[in-house]
Amino acid sequence: MTRVVIVGAGFAGLAAARALANRAGIEVVLLDRSNHHLFQPLLYQVATAALSPADISAPVRSILRGARNVRVLMADAQRIDLAARRVDTDAGPFDGDYLLIGAGATHAYFGHDAWEPYAPGLKTLSQATAMRARILLAFEQAERCADWVEQQAWLSFVVVGGGPTGVEMAGAIAEMSRYTLARDFRRIDPRKARVLLVEAGPRLLPSFTERSSARARRDLTALGVDVRLGAAVTGIAAGTVTLGDERLATRTVVWAAGVRASPLAQSLGVPLDRAGRVPVTAGITIAGHDCVFVTGDLAACIDPTSQRALPGVAQVAIQQGRYAAACILADRRGAPRATFRYRDKGQMATIGRQRAICEIGRLTFGGRIAWWLWLLVHIMGLTNFRSRASVLLQWGWSFFTYGRGARLIVAGKDP
Amino acid sequence: MTRVVIVGAGFAGLAAARALANRAGIEVVLLDRSNHHLFQPLLYQVATAALSPADISAPVRSILRGARNVRVLMADAQRIDLAARRVDTDAGPFDGDYLLIGAGATHAYFGHDAWEPYAPGLKTLSQATAMRARILLAFEQAERCADWVEQQAWLSFVVVGGGPTGVEMAGAIAEMSRYTLARDFRRIDPRKARVLLVEAGPRLLPSFTERSSARARRDLTALGVDVRLGAAVTGIAAGTVTLGDERLATRTVVWAAGVRASPLAQSLGVPLDRAGRVPVTAGITIAGHDCVFVTGDLAACIDPTSQRALPGVAQVAIQQGRYAAACILADRRGAPRATFRYRDKGQMATIGRQRAICEIGRLTFGGRIAWWLWLLVHIMGLTNFRSRASVLLQWGWSFFTYGRGARLIVAGKDP
Numbered sequence: 001m002t003r004v005v006i007v008g009a010g011f012a013g014l015a016a017a018r019a020l021a022n023r024a025g026i027e028v029v030l031l032d033r034s035n036h037h038l039f040q041p042l043l044y045q046v047a048t049a050a051l052s053p054a055d056i057s058a059p060v061r062s063i064l065r066g067a068r069n070v071r072v073l074m075a076d077a078q079r080i081d082l083a084a085r086r087v088d089t090d091a092g093p094f095d096g097d098y099l100l101i102g103a104g105a106t107h108a109y110f111g112h113d114a115w116e117p118y119a120p121g122l123k124t125l126s127q128a129t130a131m132r133a134r135i136l137l138a139f140e141q142a143e144r145c146a147d148w149v150e151q152q153a154w155l156s157f158v159v160v161g162g163g164p165t166g167v168e169m170a171g172a173i174a175e176m177s178r179y180t181l182a183r184d185f186r187r188i189d190p191r192k193a194r195v196l197l198v199e200a201g202p203r204l205l206p207s208f209t210e211r212s213s214a215r216a217r218r219d220l221t222a223l224g225v226d227v228r229l230g231a232a233v234t235g236i237a238a239g240t241v242t243l244g245d246e247r248l249a250t251r252t253v254v255w256a257a258g259v260r261a262s263p264l265a266q267s268l269g270v271p272l273d274r275a276g277r278v279p280v281t282a283g284i285t286i287a288g289h290d291c292v293f294v295t296g297d298l299a300a301c302i303d304p305t306s307q308r309a310l311p312g313v314a315q316v317a318i319q320q321g322r323y324a325a326a327c328i329l330a331d332r333r334g335a336p337r338a339t340f341r342y343r344d345k346g347q348m349a350t351i352g353r354q355r356a357i358c359e360i361g362r363l364t365f366g367g368r369i370a371w372w373l374w375l376l377v378h379i380m381g382l383t384n385f386r387s388r389a390s391v392l393l394q395w396g397w398s399f400f401t402y403g404r405g406a407r408l409i410v411a412g413k414d415p
Numbered sequence: 416m417t418r419v420v421i422v423g424a425g426f427a428g429l430a431a432a433r434a435l436a437n438r439a440g441i442e443v444v445l446l447d448r449s450n451h452h453l454f455q456p457l458l459y460q461v462a463t464a465a466l467s468p469a470d471i472s473a474p475v476r477s478i479l480r481g482a483r484n485v486r487v488l489m490a491d492a493q494r495i496d497l498a499a500r501r502v503d504t505d506a507g508p509f510d511g512d513y514l515l516i517g518a519g520a521t522h523a524y525f526g527h528d529a530w531e532p533y534a535p536g537l538k539t540l541s542q543a544t545a546m547r548a549r550i551l552l553a554f555e556q557a558e559r560c561a562d563w564v565e566q567q568a569w570l571s572f573v574v575v576g577g578g579p580t581g582v583e584m585a586g587a588i589a590e591m592s593r594y595t596l597a598r599d600f601r602r603i604d605p606r607k608a609r610v611l612l613v614e615a616g617p618r619l620l621p622s623f624t625e626r627s628s629a630r631a632r633r634d635l636t637a638l639g640v641d642v643r644l645g646a647a648v649t650g651i652a653a654g655t656v657t658l659g660d661e662r663l664a665t666r667t668v669v670w671a672a673g674v675r676a677s678p679l680a681q682s683l684g685v686p687l688d689r690a691g692r693v694p695v696t697a698g699i700t701i702a703g704h705d706c707v708f709v710t711g712d713l714a715a716c717i718d719p720t721s722q723r724a725l726p727g728v729a730q731v732a733i734q735q736g737r738y739a740a741a742c743i744l745a746d747r748r749g750a751p752r753a754t755f756r757y758r759d760k761g762q763m764a765t766i767g768r769q770r771a772i773c774e775i776g777r778l779t780f781g782g783r784i785a786w787w788l789w790l791l792v793h794i795m796g797l798t799n800f801r802s803r804a805s806v807l808l809q810w811g812w813s814f815f816t817y818g819r820g821a822r823l824i825v826a827g828k829d830p
Contacts (some may be wrong), residue, residue, distance in 0.1 A: 035555060035824045052467040054821035062822065071601045074555040074824075125825045138487040140450060144506045148729040184476040187488045333610045386812045386820050392428045393808055405801050406469035407477065409450045409489075410540045 005096035012295035014320030021067030079267035107259030152165030162199025420511035427710035430736030436482030523675030576672030577614025
């Protein structure tokens with residue numbers, strides 16, 4: 001019996017477990033610290049009250065119900081012993097003939113950890129509902145406020161980081177204030193809320209073409225977002241963000257500027273790259289450890305054509321998970337492993353209502369068609385029929401009413 | 416301009432605000448400590464993973480968007496000055512010509528407050544998601560566990576209190592373990608989970624007829640619930656519930672045994688009843704204060720026919736809210752106020768799949784027809800079209816697949 005231990009039920013871990021499901025002679029243990037698989041590409045929609053947490057997640061053990069050789073355990077992996085191929089967790093140790101490590105990433109503050117309480121990031125469902133509460137509460141506080149200066153601070157939103165998450169968050173906050181909340185208040189006018197998107201580099205969406213970057217900027221500006229390029233954040237404290245000489249009074253900051261691989265990587269005892277990722281071979285294993293695969297955001301996987309690390313997107317993780325499973329099956333047959341080749345299916349980002357940007361191969365387009373394609377791809381990417389139907393319903397309702405279905409402040413303890 | 420201050424956007428407060436919407440010469444301030452109106456009758460479905468929080472709640476200010484004379488504020492009422500007709504909140508004081516106080520109730524432990532951490536109650540959305548996490552986590556812990564005795568403790572669920580909430584919770588937990596989770600685990604068999612419903616009195620659902628009580632007991636027993644009548648809980652501590660001589664090893668206790676009116680009532684300076692409620696006149700005002708209405712769970716409103724206090728159900732609150740609004744409008748016209756007459760539309764409770772109990776006037780029935788009627792009444796009771804469509808979708812999916820759409824463990828801080 002070949003025993004495979006998978007750490008993390010993200011896109012890679014789930015793809016591998018599915019590919020190994022009900023294969024004779026193979027036994028899988030899938031460990032994750034939460035009980036659900038999260039469709040991270042739509043997490044910003046939970047943070048901006050468009051979707052509910054349950055819409056973009058599904059219980060791991062129900063997804064793998066039919067995979068009788070897969071055991072799912074909710075456990076927190078704490079360290080990995082590479083030589084022994086053993087994962088130590090809070091539920092005890094698990095050793096395997098193969099390990100697949102897909103523990104993902106967390107957001108990073110590049111040496112400014114003190115900024116975190118004022119500028120939370122967005123990687124988990126509880127971070128998303130906390131951010132939703134923060135954003136909605138800012139409008140409530142502004143309505144309560146009699147002091148004009150304080151009101152303006154509550155109505156100013158700063159998003160740090162011009163990658164896909166930052167662009168999507170800034171677009172969604174602007175859209176919420178311009179449409180959804182427009183007529184709901186008596187003292188304030190939510191349409192006058194200020195949304196700033198701050199990017200240190202010269203353009204938005206650096207992984208896209210320059211043309212797409214320009215289009216994203218134009219679309220965001222049309223939505224009323226104040227886009228600041230080449231602007232480095234030099235300080236974040238209670239109530240203020242500092243950009244060089246400029247001090248912005250704001251109560252709500254969203255951090256979308258950087259990620260760092262899970263600290264689990266450090267326990268492997270191999271040299272890591274600057275983002276804390278594990279450098280892998282062309283076969284996505286750790287050099288000298290043919291039976292240890294590292295996938296997704298945790299891996300620094302160099303693309304042979306571009307000589308750059310593959311981006312931290314779902315497609316990379318899914319293809320790596322499937323590839324690792326194929327290698328394990330090949331090993332059992334005594335067949336040679338194939339080499340890993342990433343098939344780039346393109347990239348997309350959405351900017352508010354009926355505006356998106358798509359790049360598929362050499363094809364670059366935006367606007368309404370891109371938005372509908374974005375919708376289709378994301379609906380199809382969801383794990384089960386219930387989620388698809390529910391997301392379609394919420395989106396359909398929002399499309400026609402400009403409403404947002406999950407405008408709930410329920411963070412932390414009871415009010 | 417007549418100024419009305421409403422405390423609480425529950426069923427009563429919302430009904431009153433709607434009845435006063437856009438009435439000339441009337442200005443309303445509606446205060447609530449959360450931003451949403453909660454459809455409490457379905458809260459147990461959030462606690463048992465069938466629905467998402469957003470399905471049973473709606474933002475108060477979006478419900479009242481069209482009511483231009485109503486100002487909604489998220490504020491926590493801290494005390495009420497009856498003589499000055501002033502409500503002091505964390506957002507400052509609000510005084511009005513009329514007050515409507517519908518601050519609701521919280522659960523009560525009858526002098527055993529130490530039980531609360533082990534036996535949480537169910538009144539708010541965050542309590543519901545915390546309870547959902549507790550229940551789901553118990554199954555996860557049982558699956559992780561190698562020790563048989565400990566496993567049994569994780570698989571034992573005790574619900575304290577045989578009223579509608581207790582009956583519905585016990586039925587839903589049993590159904591979840593028998594159907595939804597049945598094939599999802601490898602080491603444990605969730606169908607063998609033990610669900611106990613403990614009631615100190617001689618029968619379940621004491622506000623229903625004896626025939627309905629007997630039927631509820633039979634239906635719960637058929638679902639595998641161990642119903643204990645005349646059993647008083649004498650102790651609750653970490654890992655155990657004591658019933659007289661019997662000690663039950665359990666990790667999950669649900670408290671559905673008692674409620675107590677909001678502590679806000681104490682600031683009124685009038686004598687309260689045993690449950691902390693404010694005794695009201697036949698016109699649901701405080702004696703000697705014709706312009707202060709008290710409604711819903713906060714009021715002890717004696718029914719002239721039965722000579723008993725009206726029950727803490729949505730219909731009572733809704734009718735009281737509308738009545739108070741009608742009184743205010745009558746006062747403005749100089750017309751006499753009508754007397755408050757509660758029109759009992761009946762009561763119902765559901766016990767798992769396709770089983771419910773209805774009592775409408777002298778008509779008492781159960782089973783499948785009652786369940787469908789229960790469904791219809793609760794769908795229609797929801798505040799907006801989106802919630803209705805979403806709940807219908809989740810229920811439809813659950814009906815055909817036996818699944819539960821919100822099996823999410825996301826309580827407290829990040830894992």
